[in-house]
Amino acid sequence: MEFNLSAESKLMIKAARDFAEQTIEPIAAKIDGDDAIPDDLLPKFAKAKMLGMMIPKEYGGTGSTALNMILITEELAKTASAVYWSMALNNSVAETICHWGSDDQKELFIPPLCDGSNYAAMAFTEPATGSDPAAITSTAHSDDDYYVLNGTKRFITNGQRKGYGIFYAKDETEKVTAFVVDKSSDGYTCSKPWALMGLGGQGLVDVFLKNVRVPKANILGEKGKGFNVLLRWIAGERVQQMAFMLGMGQACLEESLKYAKERIVKGRPMTHMQGFQWMLSEMHASIEACRWWTYRVASKQDEGDEIQVDSAALKLFIVPTIQEVARKALQIHGSYGYCKNYKIERLYRTIAHAGVTGSSTEIQKTLVGSYLARP
Amino acid sequence: MDIVICIKEVPETTEVPWDPEKGILIREGIPGILNPNDKNAIEAALQLTEKYGGVVTAISMGPAQTDDALREALSLGVDNAVLLTGRHLAGADTLATSYTLYLAVKKIGRFDIVLCGKESADGVTAQVGPQLAEFLDIPQLTYATNIEIVKGNFVRIKQKLEDGFRELESPLPALITVEREINNPRIPPMDHIMEAYRDKQVMVWTADDLGGQMERFGLKGSPTQCLKVYTQRIKKGKMQILEGDGSMVAKELVQILRKRNLT
Ligand SMILES: Cc1cc2nc3c(=O)[nH]c(=O)nc-3n(C[C@H](O)[C@H](O)[C@H](O)COP(=O)(O)OP(=O)(O)OC[C@H]3O[C@@H](n4cnc5c(N)ncnc54)[C@H](O)[C@@H]3O)c2cc1C
Numbered sequence: 001m002e003f004n005l006s007a008e009s010k011l012m013i014k015a016a017r018d019f020a021e022q023t024i025e026p027i028a029a030k031i032d033g034d035d036a037i038p039d040d041l042l043p044k045f046a047k048a049k050m051l052g053m054m055i056p057k058e059y060g061g062t063g064s065t066a067l068n069m070i071l072i073t074e075e076l077a078k079t080a081s082a083v084y085w086s087m088a089l090n091n092s093v094a095e096t097i098c099h100w101g102s103d104d105q106k107e108l109f110i111p112p113l114c115d116g117s118n119y120a121a122m123a124f125t126e127p128a129t130g131s132d133p134a135a136i137t138s139t140a141h142s143d144d145d146y147y148v149l150n151g152t153k154r155f156i157t158n159g160q161r162k163g164y165g166i167f168y169a170k171d172e173t174e175k176v177t178a179f180v181v182d183k184s185s186d187g188y189t190c191s192k193p194w195a196l197m198g199l200g201g202q203g204l205v206d207v208f209l210k211n212v213r214v215p216k217a218n219i220l221g222e223k224g225k226g227f228n229v230l231l232r233w234i235a236g237e238r239v240q241q242m243a244f245m246l247g248m249g250q251a252c253l254e255e256s257l258k259y260a261k262e263r264i265v266k267g268r269p270m271t272h273m274q275g276f277q278w279m280l281s282e283m284h285a286s287i288e289a290c291r292w293w294t295y296r297v298a299s300k301q302d303e304g305d306e307i308q309v310d311s312a313a314l315k316l317f318i319v320p321t322i323q324e325v326a327r328k329a330l331q332i333h334g335s336y337g338y339c340k341n342y343k344i345e346r347l348y349r350t351i352a353h354a355g356v357t358g359s360s361t362e363i364q365k366t367l368v369g370s371y372l373a374r375p
Numbered sequence: 376m377d378i379v380i381c382i383k384e385v386p387e388t389t390e391v392p393w394d395p396e397k398g399i400l401i402r403e404g405i406p407g408i409l410n411p412n413d414k415n416a417i418e419a420a421l422q423l424t425e426k427y428g429g430v431v432t433a434i435s436m437g438p439a440q441t442d443d444a445l446r447e448a449l450s451l452g453v454d455n456a457v458l459l460t461g462r463h464l465a466g467a468d469t470l471a472t473s474y475t476l477y478l479a480v481k482k483i484g485r486f487d488i489v490l491c492g493k494e495s496a497d498g499v500t501a502q503v504g505p506q507l508a509e510f511l512d513i514p515q516l517t518y519a520t521n522i523e524i525v526k527g528n529f530v531r532i533k534q535k536l537e538d539g540f541r542e543l544e545s546p547l548p549a550l551i552t553v554e555r556e557i558n559n560p561r562i563p564p565m566d567h568i569m570e571a572y573r574d575k576q577v578m579v580w581t582a583d584d585l586g587g588q589m590e591r592f593g594l595k596g597s598p599t600q601c602l603k604v605y606t607q608r609i610k611k612g613k614m615q616i617l618e619g620d621g622s623m624v625a626k627e628l629v630q631i632l633r634k635r636n637l638t
Contacts, residue, residue: 007442007446008571008573015450015562019562048562049566072565315636
């Protein structure tokens with residue numbers, strides 16, 4: 001059992017930390033407040049070679065591992081900025097296309113995701129359902145060499161930004177198929193972004209598909225087997241999202257320590273009070289548990305193991321654990337923590353997202369529970 | 376424009392144990408980082424070679440783990456890396472260090488500029504660069520906040536002094552030490568980090584490879600005698616600010632000092 005990170009991974013962590021501190025952190029509050037990510041930010045990720053971490057070099061990727069993706073995520077997460085999701089989606093969508101796509105699809109769709117000229121999107125949620133993809137109502141009708149897509153997708157990150165997205169719709173056999181859709185197609189329109197509690201700049205829109213013509217060559221994976229594409233993507237994305245939570249949890253602890261060491265209570269720094277020491281130690285222990293389990297699941301992913309159940313169990317553990325870390329961090333900050341001047345306020349709001357996105361914490365319980373109870 | 380840069384790995388924390396016998400840091404097992412100031416030297420070298428062409432070679436003296444500092448230099452874009460290591464080199468003070476670096480630079484042979492950080496974060500002497508220039512018998516231009524190549528084979532720097540700046544010019548080859556503010560070091564891209572560890576080589580030279588006199592290396596070659604090592608305790612006391620007319624305040628101050636037997 002090897003618990004040491006390689007020197008290469010450690011240098012990647014350092015590079016990601018420097019990138020986060022120099023490129024994101026100085027504008028993170030502004031991105032959140034303005035609800036807008038500057039256009040030049042994704043190309044900066046591309047230059048740092050962070051957009052195709054798990055993609056072979058021949059398609060413009062970095063050729064690294066799921067574990068290294070998780071390690072750099074942890075560092076980027078400390079900024080609690082929505083820009084992470086643009087980076088994460090380009091990574092996970094490129095990886096999905098790399099896994100399921102034909103050679104032509106890989107050559108066409110992956111390089112623009114790695115070079116930062118395109119924003120990926122992954123669209124499964126609809127107004128009537130997020131947790132039950134079988135209830136999808138978007139349709140795809142065959143017409144010559146094309147499928148014609150109709151329907152509404154809800155809460156689509158980067159639905160309005162230039163590039164390709166993977167969209168799920170039911171074909172004439174009522175089965176769900178995954179399509180790679182050009183977001184500048186005729187008939188493709190978007191709502192204004194939803195105003196979110198946190199993650200300002202996320203660009204979460206509804207997408208309206210009205211007779212959008214998609215070449216049959218853009219079917220990803222097998223026709224009628226879109227669920228396979230979706231479930232595999234969600235499993236990998238869960239691990240990345242948990243690394244995002246882990247990094248934010250670590251930032252909560254670091255902010256709390258900084259604050260508590262300076263804040264004087266009864267003539268001494270708060271850190272002298274046992275009550276606060278206990279809070280800090282519980283936060284630390286929780287984060288360590290989350291960290292090593294996340295690394296473990298990412299390593300399994302690299303070994304080619306199935307991670308559906310592992311990633312679900314990971315999420316159902318980490319979401320409430322890091323939310324409790326954030327709650328403690330807010331308590332330590334007192335009323336200052338409730339003010340926008342303090343970073344903990346942004347961390348707290350951002351950490352709240354994880355239980356209801358991707359797939360909810362309850363769904364993870366169903367997944368793990370049904371696995372354990374299998375005959 | 377061939378450049379040799381001297382870089383050092385320093386402990387990541389400020390709480391490093393000391394060996395009271397030898398008066399040196401016990402570095403084993405302490406995670407190291409590339410000396411922050413040396414990142415500026417690397418960046419300066421890369422900017423110069425990007426403009427004028429040439430080869431950048433990084434050298435570092437230290438234990439085997441110094442390999443990581445050199446890999447980082449490679450990931451940033453340095454062409455060659457040389458590790459100077461082995462038991463004969465251990466325990467060196469600034470004199471033995473600059474002697475060792477001098478032999479290494481000599482062995483590399485071709486260079487127009489030798490670049491060093493102004494100082495290391497752990498030793499903070501700012502001596503190695505100037506001493507190395509003396510050994511090499513080339514001009515030294517210290518505390519640079521800007522470097523320009525002028526008239527083909529002259530270098531001009533803006534030197535930071537305590538109370539201002541001055542411009543210095545010298546023919547090449549020359550040695551330059553750089554300040555933190557000279558540039559903003561780049562961050563290595565992920566693929567270059569992988570290449571640095573997988574595809575590139577760090578050459579390893581020991582005292583035997585360098586030639587030179589054995590008694591001038593490492594602890595043996597270090598005349599610096601460290602008598603005692605201790606952590607300065609900063610006493611905290613009450614602060615008193617005297618306000619009012621200057622001459623009155625001065626009198627009051629003298630009285631206070633007298634009362635405490637401090638005059
Ligand atoms: C910041 C953000 C980014 C997002 N990005 C995207 C995106 O890029 N693409 C995309 O497609 N979607 C995206 N979403 C949408 C998100 O993934 C869905 O909203 C989420 O999957 C939950 O779906 P829902 O809101 O329809 O909840 P519902 O499915 O209506 O569920 C409501 C509640 O009921 C519970 N529940 C539902 N079914 C079950 C069950 N079978 N057993 C137990 N409990 C159940 C859920 O856990 C939940 O708590 C994003 C959302 C947010 C907030």
